[in-house]
Amino acid sequence: MIQADFVAFFQMFFVIYFSALTLGYLLLNWMAFVQIIPYMHRRSLEKGLPQTVSGFEIPVSVLVPAHNESKTIVDAVKALLHLKYPDYEIVVINDGSTDSTLDVLKDEFKLTPLRDVYWERLRTRRVRAIYGSRTHPNLRVLDKENGGKGDALNAGINIAHHPVICTIDSDSILPRDSLQNVIQPFLEDPTTVASGGTVRIINGCRVADGYLLETGIPSNLLALIQIVEYLRAFLFGRLGWSSLNALMVISGAYSVLDKEAVIEVGGYRTDLMGEDMELVLRLHSHMRKSGRKYRISYVPDPICWTEAPENLRTLGRQRIRWQRGLAEAMWLNLSLLFHPRGGVIGWLAFPFYLVFEFFGPVVESFGLVLTVFGWLLGVISLDVLLLFLTLAIGSNLLLSISALLLEEISFRAYPGKRSILIFFLVSFVEAPFYRMLNSFWRVAGLVGWAFNWRKSWGQGSRKGRWLKGTQDKEGLSPYQTSDKAS
Amino acid sequence: MWGVISLLETVGALLVLTFVFRIIFSAEEKHYKKFIETWRHIIVESLVKTPENVPTIASRDIYPLLKLWNYFHESVRGAPKQRLNDFARKVGIDKFAERLLARLSARDKLIAMATLGHLRQKSVLPAIEQIAATDDPYISLVAVRAMMMIDPEESYSWLVEGMRSRSNWSPVRVALLLKEMGPDIAARSLTEVIQSAEGNNLRRVVGFLKLISPEISLPHLRSLLGRSEEEEIVATCLKTIGHMKSFEDVQLVRSFKDHSSHKVRAQVASALGILGTDEDQSILANLLGDRHYIVRRAAAESLARLPSSSMESLQQLATSLSDDYSRDILRQEIFRQYGGAG
Numbered sequence: 131m132i133q134a135d136f137v138a139f140f141q142m143f144f145v146i147y148f149s150a151l152t153l154g155y156l157l158l159n160w161m162a163f164v165q166i167i168p169y170m171h172r173r174s175l176e177k178g179l180p181q182t183v184s185g186f187e188i189p190v191s192v193l194v195p196a197h198n199e200s201k202t203i204v205d206a207v208k209a210l211l212h213l214k215y216p217d218y219e220i221v222v223i224n225d226g227s228t229d230s231t232l233d234v235l236k237d238e239f240k241l242t243p244l245r246d247v248y249w250e251r252l253r254t255r256r257v258r259a260i261y262g263s264r265t266h267p268n269l270r271v272l273d274k275e276n277g278g279k280g281d282a283l284n285a286g287i288n289i290a291h292h293p294v295i296c297t298i299d300s301d302s303i304l305p306r307d308s309l310q311n312v313i314q315p316f317l318e319d320p321t322t323v324a325s326g327g328t329v330r331i332i333n334g335c336r337v338a339d340g341y342l343l344e345t346g347i348p349s350n351l352l353a354l355i356q357i358v359e360y361l362r363a364f365l366f367g368r369l370g371w372s373s374l375n376a377l378m379v380i381s382g383a384y385s386v387l388d389k390e391a392v393i394e395v396g397g398y399r400t401d402l403m404g405e406d407m408e409l410v411l412r413l414h415s416h417m418r419k420s421g422r423k424y425r426i427s428y429v430p431d432p433i434c435w436t437e438a439p440e441n442l443r444t445l446g447r448q449r450i451r452w453q454r455g456l457a458e459a460m461w462l463n464l465s466l467l468f469h470p471r472g473g474v475i476g477w478l479a480f481p482f483y484l485v486f487e488f489f490g491p492v493v494e495s496f497g498l499v500l501t502v503f504g505w506l507l508g509v510i511s512l513d514v515l516l517l518f519l520t521l522a523i524g525s526n527l528l529l530s531i532s533a534l535l536l537e538e539i540s541f542r543a544y545p546g547k548r549s550i551l552i553f554f555l556v557s558f559v560e561a562p563f564y565r566m567l568n569s570f571w572r573v574a575g576l577v578g579w580a581f582n583w584r585k586s587w588g589q590g591s592r593k594g595r596w597l598k599g600t601q602d603k604e605g606l607s608p609y610q611t612s613d614k615a616s
Numbered sequence: 617m618w619g620v621i622s623l624l625e626t627v628g629a630l631l632v633l634t635f636v637f638r639i640i641f642s643a644e645e646k647h648y649k650k651f652i653e654t655w656r657h658i659i660v661e662s663l664v665k666t667p668e669n670v671p672t673i674a675s676r677d678i679y680p681l682l683k684l685w686n687y688f689h690e691s692v693r694g695a696p697k698q699r700l701n702d703f704a705r706k707v708g709i710d711k712f713a714e715r716l717l718a719r720l721s722a723r724d725k726l727i728a729m730a731t732l733g734h735l736r737q738k739s740v741l742p743a744i745e746q747i748a749a750t751d752d753p754y755i756s757l758v759a760v761r762a763m764m765m766i767d768p769e770e771s772y773s774w775l776v777e778g779m780r781s782r783s784n785w786s787p788v789r790v791a792l793l794l795k796e797m798g799p800d801i802a803a804r805s806l807t808e809v810i811q812s813a814e815g816n817n818l819r820r821v822v823g824f825l826k827l828i829s830p831e832i833s834l835p836h837l838r839s840l841l842g843r844s845e846e847e848e849i850v851a852t853c854l855k856t857i858g859h860m861k862s863f864e865d866v867q868l869v870r871s872f873k874d875h876s877s878h879k880v881r882a883q884v885a886s887a888l889g890i891l892g893t894d895e896d897q898s899i900l901a902n903l904l905g906d907r908h909y910i911v912r913r914a915a916a917e918s919l920a921r922l923p924s925s926s927m928e929s930l931q932q933l934a935t936s937l938s939d940d941y942s943r944d945i946l947r948q949e950i951f952r953q954y955g956g957a958g
Contacts, residue, residue: 171723172754175730178683180690184791186823245951247944249909262952318753318786320820517620524623531630538637547638554631 133509140504141514144497144521151486152525158370159532165373166365166430166540173431181214181310188316189217190309190386191290195282196222196300200229204238206300209340211266215309218296219268223286226255226276235271240264252284252397260289279382280398280405287397290389297406299383299436303332303342308433312386315427323391323413324426326380327433328364330543331357335435342435345543347552352445354556355564356438357544361553362533365430365540372428376479378414380426382406384434391417391424399462404455411463414475421471432543446571453491453575460488461579491572494522498566523561530557648680655681659688662703663696670707678712682727685709689734701735710735717743726758733762741766748774753784761793768801775801779809779821787820794827803828810836818844822852830860841868847877854880858887866891873899878908885911889918897922901933904942912941916949927954 192210196203203222210220224232235241241261248260255277263269274285283297294316296309308327315325334348348354371377385406392398395416398405410426417424439445460483467484469476501518504510534553537543544553577583654671661667673681689700704710709731716728717740725747732740741763748759760778763771775793778785794802806828809821822840825833837853844850854872857865869887872880885903888896900922903915919925919933930950937943 168722168752171721171726174723175683175726175758179687179730184788184795185827186788186791245944245948247941247948317788319784320787520620520623524620524627527627528623528630531627531634535630535634535637538634538641542638542641547635547642550631550634550638554634 137504137510137514140500140510141517144493144518147493147497148521148525151490152528154482154486155366155525155529156532159366159529159536160370161373162366162369162536163539165369166536169430170540183216186317187216188294188313189219189292190215190294190296190313191286191292191389192218192220192296192298192309193283193286193290194220194222194298194300195225195279195286196227196231197225197276197279197282198227198229198231199300200227200231200234202301203231204234205340206302207235207239207269209304210298211269212306213304213309214306215313217292218309219270219291220266221286221290222269222271222300223282224271224273225278225282225285226274232271232273236261239266239269239271241271244270246270246289248289250288251393252288254281254285254288257285278400280400280402283405284397284400287389287392293389294386295389295392296386297382297384298434301437302329302383303335303337303340303435304384305342305432305435308384308431309386311429311431312384312433314429315425316386316388319425319427321423322425322427323388323417324380324385324410325429326368326377326385326427327429327431328368329360329381329383329434329436330364330432331360331438332435333357333438333440337435345545347544347549348438348440350440351556351559352442352564353438353440354552355560356445358530358533358553358557358560360438361537362529365533365536366529368428369430371479372426374474374478375425376414376473376475377426377428378411378475378479378483379407380410380428381434383436402455402458402462403451404457404459407455408459408462411459411466415463415466415469418466418471418473418476419469430540432541442567446567446574449568449571450575450578453572454579456483456487457576457579460484488576491569492576494566494569495573498522498569519562522565526561526565527557530554530560644676647676651677651680652684655684659685659700659703663688663692663699666706667703673707673712678716679724679727682709682713682716682731686727686730686734697734704731704735710737713737714740722752722755726755729758729762733765736766738766741770745771745774748778753782753786754789756782757785757789757793761796764793764797764801768797772801772805776805776808779805780813780817783816783820787823791824791827794824799828803832807832807836810840819846819848819852822849823856825853826856826859830862834860834862834865838865838868841872847875847879850875851877851879851883854883854887858883858890861890863891866893866896870896870899873903878906878911881906881911882908882914885914885918889914889921892918892922894922894924897933901937901942904937904946905939909945912945916945919946920949920953 194206194210199206207220207222222235224235241263244260244262246260255275258273258275261271261273270289272285272289274282287295294313296312298304312325312327315322331348331353332342333350333353334346335342336344336346368377368379382405391413392409395409395412398409402408413426439448460480466472466476467480472480497518501510501515505512505515531554534550538550658667658670685700685704689697692700713728713731713735714737716724717732719725729744729747732744744759744763744766748756748763750756756778760771760774763774779790794805802824806821806824810818810825813821825836833856837857840849841853850872854869857869866888869884869891872884875881875884881903885900888900892900897919900915900919903911904919906912906915920930927950930946934943934946934950937946
């Protein structure tokens with residue numbers, strides 16, 4: 131009798147859980163559809179006409195933290211120097227690199243030491259020197275002791291001259307108009323404190339000298355799976371929440387922030403893996419609690435292309451790190467949950483993330499293990515097992531195909547009809563295998579966070595094949611953002 | 617079971633839909649490429665003479681044609697604009713645009729308004745006025761732009777009212793619109809708005825004064841400096857006075873050197889770098905010791921810009937300063953201006 135009750139409860143729980151998950155994401159998907167159609171209309175008109183400069187564009191300080199990036203940093207900075215934007219400076223922060231990062235920058239950009247005096251509004255590790263470029267007046271390099279990405283960004287904020295900062299991962303590939311696109315929310319609405327855009331996967335694409343020449347489909351299955359995953363996470367996940375001003379995450383790979391707002395909340399935390407998500411949540415929390423009008427926005431344009439891991443070991447580590455970052459960020463901002471002034475973020479987005487992103491992997495992993503063992507032990511019938519698997523796989527498949535449709539009516543970044551078929555087939559593989567594997571990784575991330583295990587999980591290997599002279603690049607940059615698609 | 621079947625059916629339907637969209641969009645893209653190639657030549661030809669053998673325009677080609685025509689219209693200046701208008705009327709672009717304006721799609725309305733604005737099609741003003749009243753800030757601003765192009769006198773009140781009350785209009789787009797409308801309209805509208813605006817509205821529009829001629833904007837700026845105590849407004853006015861190189865206002869600028877807001881003091885320091893004389897060295901030297909970094913930095917930059925400033929004079933000043941902060945910031949500037957020699 132107890133066994134039958136348990137099975138019934140179990141069955142009901144998972145039906146409700148997966149139905150709520152699918153419904154929640156379908157609602158977000160619907161909101162994304164509602165948003166993206168007028169957005170594309172505007173875009174169609176604006177991109178089709180000559181671009182004019184008003185003279186009222188906000189000057190931006192682009193901050194590029196770098197740690198042991200000697201093989202990629204020059205191409206990255208060169209690409210940044212060609213961004214299409216009327217008024218910006220670039221600040222590269224060499225965060226205690228032990229390779230020749232600083233030397234290659236010195237050689238390539240003719241750096242000379244500056245006697246910069248600045249206001250240390252955010253405490254950071256010791257700054258050794260600040261350099262200016264003799265060839266590019268809008269480029270400075272800050273050399274400091276190693277303190278991690280958050281510390282490097284804080285140091286960059288201290289010396290940034292402009293009111294808006296843009297943080298960029300040094301290994302990202304950026305379209306020339308990316309800054310122009312991602313800054314739009316600041317130009318449209320002066321209450322904007324942060325904005326981000328869509329990050330896409332570069333594997334399979336043709337790149338030269340830091341520029342994306344042609345999009346393509348990778349041959350590696352894991353990279354393919356991540357393309358679908360990124361489409362889902364960005365296009366409808368973020369666009370949907372953004373329409374409610376309840377965006378929980380802005381990818382640290384490319385984010386634009388109001389410098390004063392960041393300083394007001396104390397800058398980046400330096401002891402976390404998910405410092406970018408934590409900052410966004412802290413901004414929400416601070417603004418909500420102080421009753422100030424603000425916006426945190428998302429632009430659906432692809433603003434940044436990044437390499438996805440192509441082996442399970444690296445991917446697993448990345449996902450463990452992301453989940454840990456999510457847990458840290460949510461835990462530190464738990465006061466936002468159901469706060470009387472929490473608004474949509476406190477009453478809807480935060481609880482949603484808590485149930486489906488924080489605890490979701492636990493429910494899914496636990497459910498799978500319990501179901502399989504239950505079935506093997508004869509406690510659970512084949513019907514229940516099939517129901518569980520169908521719900522898990524079906525909901526994932528439905529969300530993936532919705533994301534493909536959304537991509538189809540908006541950017542169509544991947545060429546040919548074949549790409550749709552490939553992505554669809556990949557979704558089939560992803561749903562039963564990858565999703566479950568990812569759930570286990572994410573549970574490991576949660577366990578790591580709960581027991582405060584070592585934080586060096588970010589190291590891994592990536593190929594960096596597109597970067598000039600980097601065929602032998604080994605080791606994932608420790609500055610890989612924590613939440614590119616979480 | 618039924619749930620599973622309907623789930624799979626939905627997935628299948630979405631997949632088919634995605635494919636259908638891809639097929640349609642791919643075919644359209646191919647067609648547009650060819651279409652644009654053909655029409656680009658025709659439109660370029662229309663800039664010098666009336667083109668012969670203009671192909672018929674299918675309804676699916678109206679939108680890309682209007683977009684292409686608008687692109688040319690916004691890329692040329694003077695007489696060619698009129699030739700483009702003549703060509704548009706000859707091939708019926710005006711009629712197509714009117715048709716699109718009546719459609720529900722925002723995409724069609726936007727391109728139609730841009731086109732009819734360039735064509736100065738007066739008959740559509742009432743329809744565009746209705747669109748200008750909508751809540752969407754982007755659509756309403758495109759509508760007001762079109763109205764201003766069609767009949768600036770008739771539509772002027774829409775612009776003024778929008779600047780006064782539409783807090784959701786993008787400042788950058790308003791600035792572009794004012795620039796496009798020319799200095800007279802910009803000056804008139806800003807004068808009207810500034811006289812009655814307060815608080816947030818005033819903060820929003822005061823920066824636009826730099827778009828108009830100093831003869832008109834300077835009296836407003838002086839008056840605002842006399843009546844407003846808001847730091848944002850005072851700082852923007854001082855910045856604009858500096859930007860306009862209004863040397864006669866140097867005394868007015870100096871009078872704000874002890875303002876309680878560091879944003880204002882920073883703008884005083886910056887403006888003195890443009891307007892100041894050697895007499896201002898002592899004011900700037902004092903500001904070098906300000907407790908706010910941005911004031912100190914602006915003062916150091918301005919000291920280096922004073923007419924008789926030289927590396928020696930700045931070094932001499934740096935040596936004479938007793939405050940470490942003042943000395944450091946000035947030495948930084950000397951280093952910037954004169955390199956390693958500082």
